[in-house]
Amino acid sequence: MARQRIERLFMLAEKQFGEHPERSDRYIQLARRIGTRNNVRIPRELKQRMCKHCDSYLVPGTNARVRLRKRYVTVTCLTCNKQMRYPYP
Amino acid sequence: MKITPKNLIHHELIGLPVKVVESTNPSLIGIKGNVIDETRNMITIEHDGKEKRVAKKNASFVFTLPEAKVKVDGELLLFQPEDRIRG
Ligand SMILES: [Zn+2]
Numbered sequence: 001m002a003r004q005r006i007e008r009l010f011m012l013a014e015k016q017f018g019e020h021p022e023r024s025d026r027y028i029q030l031a032r033r034i035g036t037r038n039n040v041r042i043p044r045e046l047k048q049r050m051c052k053h054c055d056s057y058l059v060p061g062t063n064a065r066v067r068l069r070k071r072y073v074t075v076t077c078l079t080c081n082k083q084m085r086y087p088y089p
Numbered sequence: 090m091k092i093t094p095k096n097l098i099h100h101e102l103i104g105l106p107v108k109v110v111e112s113t114n115p116s117l118i119g120i121k122g123n124v125i126d127e128t129r130n131m132i133t134i135e136h137d138g139k140e141k142r143v144a145k146k147n148a149s150f151v152f153t154l155p156e157a158k159v160k161v162d163g164e165l166l167l168f169q170p171e172d173r174i175r176g
Contacts, residue, residue, distance in 0.1 A: 001174050004091075005101040012104045016125075023125060027103065030127075033171040 002038040006031045010046045013057040024057035051077035052084055094159045097152060098166060099174050102127055105152050107134060110160065112148040117141075127170045 009031040013024035028050045035042050042050070049058050056079045058064035065076040072085045092100045108121035120141050126133035131142045132150070145163035152159050166173065 001096070001099055005174070008101045009103065012101075015104075020125075026126060030103075030170055033169075034174065037171040038174055 002034050002040040003043075005034050006040065006042060006046070009034070010049065010057075013049075017057060017059060021057070021063075025055055028057045029055045048075065048084075048086060051080060051082070053077060053082040054080040056080070092154055094154065094157050097154070097159050098161060102132065102152070102166070102170075105154070107132070107153070108151045109134070109143055110149055110151050112143070114144075114147075117143050117148065127166075129169045130167065132166070 009027040013027040013031075016023040016027070031042065031046075032050075032055060034040070050056065051058055051064075054077060056063060056077055058075065058077060060066045060075070063078045065078060067074050067076075072087045075084045075086070076082070077084070092105070102124045103126065105124050106122070107124050109117050109119065112118050120134055120136045120143060122134045122136040122141075124132055125135050125140065130145055132145060134141050134143060145166045148163040150161050150163060150166075152161060
């Protein structure tokens with residue numbers, strides 16, 4: 001159930017981002033709380049759509065900058081200017 | 090697991106169409122729209138483009154699911170959203 005709700009909140013965050021980006025951020029905050037409270041991780045593909053520092057919903061090119069480095073991708077949140085790194089491949 | 094009448098009170102309410110059908114505050118009865126936020130004590134509903142906050146306590150709600158309408162006593166929802174997952 002926790003997993004379904006997390007996925008649903010990310011879907012809703014995406015839907016609201018155009019008109020109500022503040023709602024998107026709120027949904028990410030709720031999704032993270034559901035994860036922590038119930039010991040469920042945020043799935044990897046969704047994790048990269050949020051800022052782990054400030055709980056913003058991230059849309060690359062709009063409020064996030066994505067750069068490829070040698071062994072990792074950096075995602076910069078343009079709301080709080082902090083970075084996240086994801087290794088690849 | 091999709092949202093069913095049985096698991097509704099443990100599922101995500103945000104995004105669902107809802108209507109306030111009973112409340113001790115008569116001015117809240119009839120508010121309807123999509124749920125856009127939830128706190129421990131309140132549900133925020135987008136009604137005619139405005140955000141209305143409705144107390145869960147002393148109210149009942151009818152949620153519209155794809156295959157059914159479900160009436161829920163607000164008392165059953167009186168938890169933080171992240172604590173509503175298990176009964
Ligand atoms: Zn951030």
